[in-house]
Amino acid sequence: MSADTSEHKNQPTWALHLALYAVLLAVIGFLVLRPGSGAAAQDGTGDQVAVRLDGVDIGYAEALERAATQLEQLEQQQIQCDLQVASERHGLIERTLEGMVRERLIEASAAIAGLEAADWRAAEMERLEAGVTDEDVDAFFVENEGRIRGEREELEPQVRTYLAQERFVDALEDGHEIEYLLEPYRLEVDPASGPVRGAAAAPVTIVEWSDFECPYCKSVLPTLERILEEYPEQVRLVFRHFPLHAIHPNAQAAAEAGVCAQDLGAFWELHDLMFDEQDTLTLDDLKDKAERAGLDAEAFTACLEQEGIADRVHADRRAGIEAGVNGTPALFVNGRPLAGAVAYEQLAEVVEDELERAGG
Numbered sequence: 001m002s003a004d005t006s007e008h009k010n011q012p013t014w015a016l017h018l019a020l021y022a023v024l025l026a027v028i029g030f031l032v033l034r035p036g037s038g039a040a041a042q043d044g045t046g047d048q049v050a051v052r053l054d055g056v057d058i059g060y061a062e063a064l065e066r067a068a069t070q071l072e073q074l075e076q077q078q079i080q081c082d083l084q085v086a087s088e089r090h091g092l093i094e095r096t097l098e099g100m101v102r103e104r105l106i107e108a109s110a111a112i113a114g115l116e117a118a119d120w121r122a123a124e125m126e127r128l129e130a131g132v133t134d135e136d137v138d139a140f141f142v143e144n145e146g147r148i149r150g151e152r153e154e155l156e157p158q159v160r161t162y163l164a165q166e167r168f169v170d171a172l173e174d175g176h177e178i179e180y181l182l183e184p185y186r187l188e189v190d191p192a193s194g195p196v197r198g199a200a201a202a203p204v205t206i207v208e209w210s211d212f213e214c215p216y217c218k219s220v221l222p223t224l225e226r227i228l229e230e231y232p233e234q235v236r237l238v239f240r241h242f243p244l245h246a247i248h249p250n251a252q253a254a255a256e257a258g259v260c261a262q263d264l265g266a267f268w269e270l271h272d273l274m275f276d277e278q279d280t281l282t283l284d285d286l287k288d289k290a291e292r293a294g295l296d297a298e299a300f301t302a303c304l305e306q307e308g309i310a311d312r313v314h315a316d317r318r319a320g321i322e323a324g325v326n327g328t329p330a331l332f333v334n335g336r337p338l339a340g341a342v343a344y345e346q347l348a349e350v351v352e353d354e355l356e357r358a359g360g
Helices: 013-032 038-042 060-066 068-113 117-130 134-143 152-173 215-219 221-230 251-263 267-276 283-292 297-304 309-322 344-357
Strands: 049-053 056-059 196-198 204-210 235-241 330-333 336-339
Touching: 049 060, 056 060, 060 068, 068 117, 068 152, 068 309, 117 152, 134 152, 204 221, 204 344, 215 221, 221 235, 221 344, 235 251, 235 309, 251 267, 251 283, 251 297, 251 309, 267 283, 283 297, 330 344, 336 344
Parallel strands: 204 235
Antiparallel strands: 049 056, 196 235, 204 330, 330 336
């Protein structure tokens, strides 16, 4: 609950993405495309001449290569916008259905009391708000410490109303069988051939896009470890690579080392070493870690020099971008997205819900 009412803070996330997308589009267009040549550029091929400067040709492919990083960022923004709109749409439908259910329950309760729905609701809210004690308010502020901005005196009336509303909904729904059949928002996420932990036939699959140089990826490991311990037959974890090149200079090399470790049968051993020792991920460091992980030094070095290893990392990253990943760690529980280093309780709640949907 924040006292910040600035226009910028209240904009929906997807609106900010759309605005940024428009800015990036303008910038990339200015840098790459000659004014008046938009139609030709859109139809450009690898060997097409895009500009002729004093008789010297500049190719379309050269422009694409020069702007590759910015174009990838632009594409990520577009995908993020599309997915954010889809997520917001799904959430709106969920909230609308909940509202419709509560409206019918209010009307039924009001009819029993012989009152108009608005009058009955107002009376119930007044009664419940009067029942919120100082101890209830204290407990709320303690539980949400660090997340609340503003002075307590200003926020306390809002907190009392919020707690009363929670009790109102609980009392309203008590004794009724309510089954929401709308599926949660989920994406089609391909685990591909990533390294796997857990039972192969597990009903819940967590696909994790991660970066070996990312501290937040390291911090989520205990949560994932605990999930696998608590649900040994119900959950499997699939690892996919998403090196953040712009901020982690050794992430690509570490990801390629992970690909080779998978091919040589010791991915998880090297995975653990790389995360334990995130500050040492140079090529020499990686070779040392591979040897300590039980890999044959010559075979590991030969693998790193093979063509196609970097392409496999790129394929993972590309798949992540298409799933809306723009940071790490990014988890998908049977396609349900969870961003960041989530707490065990949050992840376990989604896992439990998926198991219930799968029939236990």
